[in-house]
Amino acid sequence: MNTLDEWTDAACRELGLDPASLDVKLVLDLARDVAHGVARPAAPLTAYLLGVAVGQGRPLAGSAARISQLAAQWPPADHAAGDGAARDGAVGDRPAPCE
Secondary structure (H helix, E strand, O other): OOHHHHHHHHHHHHHOOOHHHOOHHHHHHHHHHHHHHOOOOHHHHHHHHHHHHHHOOOOHHHHHHHHHHHHHHOOOHHHOOOOOHHHHOOOOOOOOOOO
């Protein structure tokens, strides 16, 4: 058992979750896609948002696929110059954050 498996098992025990119900590869792949396609700090936030969505009844695989696709289409960070749109909650043609 590696460190990731040990951590996952311990965190699941702490939260009362069944480790067998997890799709670790799917979550890690999503985090990778977001970290490389959007920004590294967006990866853990996106994993959390995915968890919230699944907790509200949305399908795991479908939700992860939608977010991975969004990350793949995200413009490079230097593409969205500071044009003042950030004051409105959006950058360039990017959607505003969730409320």
